Amino acid sequence: MTKIKDTTxxxxxxxxxxxxxxxxxxxxxxxxxxxIAKINKALLHYYFRSKEKLFDQVFSGALHKYFQQMDVFxxxxxxxxxxxxxxxDNIFVFLEEYPQMSMFIIKEIGINPDLFKDRVEAIKKNKxxxxxxxxxxxxxxxxxxxxxxxxxxxxxxxxxxxxxLAAPLFKHGLKAHHKEWSDYSPVKIKQSVKQFIEKxxxx
Amino acid sequence: MTKIKDTTxxxxxxxxxxxxxxxxxxxxxxxxxxxIAKINKALLHYYFRSKEKLFDQVFSGALHKYFQQMDVFxxxxxxxxxxxxxxxDNIFVFLEEYPQMSMFIIKEIGINPDLFKDRVEAIKKNKxxxxxxxxxxxxxxxxxxxxxxxxxxxxxxxxxxxxxLAAPLFKHGLKAHHKEWSDYSPVKIKQSVKQFIEKxxxx
DNA sequence: AAGTGATATAACCAAATGGTTAAACCAAAG
DNA sequence: CTTTGGTTTAACCATTTGGTTATATCACTT
Numbered sequence: 001m002t003k004i005k006d007t008t009x010x011x012x013x014x015x016x017x018x019x020x021x022x023x024x025x026x027x028x029x030x031x032x033x034x035x036i037a038k039i040n041k042a043l044l045h046y047y048f049r050s051k052e053k054l055f056d057q058v059f060s061g062a063l064h065k066y067f068q069q070m071d072v073f074x075x076x077x078x079x080x081x082x083x084x085x086x087x088x089d090n091i092f093v094f095l096e097e098y099p100q101m102s103m104f105i106i107k108e109i110g111i112n113p114d115l116f117k118d119r120v121e122a123i124k125k126n127k128x129x130x131x132x133x134x135x136x137x138x139x140x141x142x143x144x145x146x147x148x149x150x151x152x153x154x155x156x157x158x159x160x161x162x163x164x165l166a167a168p169l170f171k172h173g174l175k176a177h178h179k180e181w182s183d184y185s186p187v188k189i190k191q192s193v194k195q196f197i198e199k200x201x202x203x
Numbered sequence: 204m205t206k207i208k209d210t211t212x213x214x215x216x217x218x219x220x221x222x223x224x225x226x227x228x229x230x231x232x233x234x235x236x237x238x239i240a241k242i243n244k245a246l247l248h249y250y251f252r253s254k255e256k257l258f259d260q261v262f263s264g265a266l267h268k269y270f271q272q273m274d275v276f277x278x279x280x281x282x283x284x285x286x287x288x289x290x291x292d293n294i295f296v297f298l299e300e301y302p303q304m305s306m307f308i309i310k311e312i313g314i315n316p317d318l319f320k321d322r323v324e325a326i327k328k329n330k331x332x333x334x335x336x337x338x339x340x341x342x343x344x345x346x347x348x349x350x351x352x353x354x355x356x357x358x359x360x361x362x363x364x365x366x367x368l369a370a371p372l373f374k375h376g377l378k379a380h381h382k383e384w385s386d387y388s389p390v391k392i393k394q395s396v397k398q399f400i401e402k403x404x405x406x
Numbered sequence: 407a408a409g410t411g412a413t414a415t416a417a418c419c420a421a422a423t424g425g426t427t428a429a430a431c432c433a434a435a436g
Numbered sequence: 437c438t439t440t441g442g443t444t445t446a447a448c449c450a451t452t453t454g455g456t457t458a459t460a461t462c463a464c465t466t
Contacts, residue, residue, distance in 0.1 A: 008443080022314060027230030030424060040445050045425060100313070102369070103306065109371045110303070111225060116375060132380045150382050151391055154366050154373060155399075162361035165368065166305070168312045170357060172319060177335045179353050188354055196358075199402070211413075233454060243415050248455060250413095 009047050011037040013057065020058050021104045024111070028055075059108060060119060062101050067123050069094055073131050080138045084156075084197050091160045092186050099164040144201040152200060159193045212250050214240040216260065223261050224307045227314070231258075262311060263322060265304050270326050272297055276334055283341045287359075287400050294363045295389050302367040347404040355403060362396045 015037035019028045030051055034041040048054035069090040073083055095102070109116045135149040163170065163185055171181040218240035222231045233254055237244040251257035272293040276286055298305070312319045338352040366373065366388055374384040 024227060024230050026232075027227050029229075029422090031422085041424090042426080042446085043444065046443075049425095051424065103310070106369055106371055107306070107310070113371070116371070120375065130380070132382075148391065150377055150380065151387055151395055154387065154392065155362055155395060157369070158361045158365035159358055161369070162365040163357050166309055166360070166364070168309055168316070168319070172323065174353055177333070177353065179335075184354060184357065188351065189357065192354055192358060196399075232452090234452090244454085245416085245456080246414060252455095254454065 008037075008039060008043065011039065012044060012047055012054075013061075016054050016058050017061070020055055021062075021098075021100045024104075024107055025051075025055050026111075059105075059115060062098075062105055063119055063123065065094065065098070066101060066105055067120075070131060073134060080134070080143055081197070081201060084201075085194055088156075088160060088190060088193055088197070092190050095161065095164040096186060099167060102161050103165050142203070145203050147200060155200075156193065156197060159189070159196055163189050211240075211242060211246065214242065215247060215250055215257075216264075219257050219261050220264070223258055224265075224301075224303045227307075227310055228254075228258050229314075262308075262318060265301075265308055266322055266326065268297065268301070269304060269308055270323075273334060276337060283337070283346055284400070284404060287404075288397055291359075291363060291393060291396050291400070295393050298364065298367040299389060302370060305364050306368050345406070348406050350403060358403075359396065359400060362392070362399055366392050 012033065015033045016028075018036060019033045023029075023032075028051075030044055031041055033054075034044055037044075044054065048057065069087065072086045072090055075083065078086070132149050132153055135144070135152070138144045139146050139149070167181065167185065170184075174181050174184070215236065218236045219231075221239060222236045226232075226235075231254075233247055234244055236257075237247055240247075247257065251260060272290065275289045275293060278286065281289070335352045335356055338347070338355070341347045342349050342352070370384065370388065373387075377384050377387070
C-alpha cells in the first residue's frame with residue numbers, strides 16, 4: 001500500500017506520529033515511541049536531538065499533509081463544483097488514513113499557538129491559493145448562489161471532519177440503535193456532504 | 204454568572220477540569236492543577252486520593268453535562284422540530300461554555316475506551332430516551348421527510364460541534380481573508396444549523 | 407483556655423522521564 | 437585482517453512526577 005523504507009529513522013517517525021497524535025506533546029513518552037519503533041531509547045536522541053525536535057518534525061509533516069489537500073483548488077480549469085467535489089474526495093482519503101490528525105493539529109495549536117503562526121505562514125505563501133476568495137469570485141461571476149462563503153467553508157469542513165473525530169462516540173451511539181458505524185462512514189457521509197454542497201451552491 | 208462556592212474542593216475541581224481538558228490524563232500535571240487552584244499539591248491527594256480518581260471525577264462530570272443536553276428530547280409535548288431547535292440551542296450554550304469538552308471526551312475515550320463503556324451505560328439507562336428512535340417514529344407518522352436518521356444525527360452534530368473544536372484553526376484561517384471568527388460564531392453558525400434541519404426534515 | 411477534628415503545608419520519597427555517555431556492533435574500504 | 441565510519445545498546449544521570457508523612461493551623465465546642 002504505502003511505501004515502506006523501514007529505515008530506523010522512518011520507524012521512529014512512524015512510531016512518534018502514532019504516539020504524539022494519541023497523547024500530544026506533553027502526554028507522549030519517549031520510551032513508548034522507542035518501544036513501538038522497537039529500538040533503544042537512546043536512538044531517538046541519536047536521530048532527533050530532543051523530544052521537542054522530534055515532535056516538531058511530526059507536527060510539521062502533519063500540517064503539511066493537512067494543507068496539501070487544498071492543492072486541488074489551484075486547478076482553475078475545472079468548474080468550481082468539480083473542484084469542491086474533488087476536494088471532498090481528497091479530504092476523505094486523508095481522513096481515512098489519518099482520522100486523528102486534524103484533532104492532533106487542533107489540540108496542539110490550542111496548547112501552543114506559536115507552533116501555528118510560524119509554520120502556517122510559510123505553507124500559505126507556498127500555496128498562494130485563496131480558497132474563500134475563489135468562491136467569492138465564482139459568486140461574482142454568477143456561477144454559484146450568493147452565500148456567505150466563509151460560513152459555507154466552515155460547514156463543509158464540519159460535515160467532513162467531525163464524523164471521523166467523533167467516531168469513538170458515534171460508533172458506540174449507533175450500536176445502541178442496532179446500527180453500525182461501518183454502514184455510515186465514509187461512503188454515505190461523503191454523499192451527504194456532496195448533497196450539501198450541491199444544495200447550498202446551486203443557483 | 205455561574206455559582207461560585209469557592210470551597211477548596213471546587214477550586215481543585217475547576218483547576219483539574221481546566222488542566223485535564225487541555226492536556227488529557229497523561230499530559231496533565233498534578234502540580235499544574237495545584238498551582239491553578241492556588242493550593243498545596245498534597246491537598247489534591249487529601250481531597251481526591253489519586254490522579255486517576257480526580258480525573259475520573261472530572262471526566263464523569265463532563266460526560267454527564269454532555270449527555271444532559273439531550274434531556275429536551277424527553278418533552279414529547281413539543282413538535283419534533285421545536286425539540287430539535289431547542290436541542291441545538293442547548294448545544295450552543297454548552298459549547299460556548301465548554302468549547303473543549305467534546306474534544307476532551309472524544310480524546311479520552313479514544314485512548315481508554317473502557318472509561319466509556321462503564322459510564323455511558325449508566326447514563327443511558329437514566330435518560331432512557333432514544334433520540335434516533337424518536338426521529339424514526341416521527342417519520343412513520345409522516346411528520347418529517349423520510350431520511351436516514353442516524354446520518355442526519357451525525358450531520359447535525361458535526362455542524363454544531365466542529366466549529367467550536369476547530370476554532371483555533373478557523374480563527375487563523377478567517378483572519379487571512381480579513382474576516383473575523385467573532386462574526387461567525389456562534390450566531391450565524393447556529394442559524395445555518397437550523398436551516399439545515401429545516402431543509403432536511405421538511406416534507 | 408483547652409481540647410478536638412477537619413483543613414492545610416513543608417519536607418520528603420520512590421518511580422518515571424528526558425537525556426547522556428562510553429562501549430559494542432557491523433558493514434564497507436584499504 | 438584491520439581500520440574506519442555510521443549505527444545501536446546498556447548503564448547511567450539529573451530532574452520531574454505522583455504520592456506520603458509529620459507537623460502546623462484554623463474553626464468550633466466545652
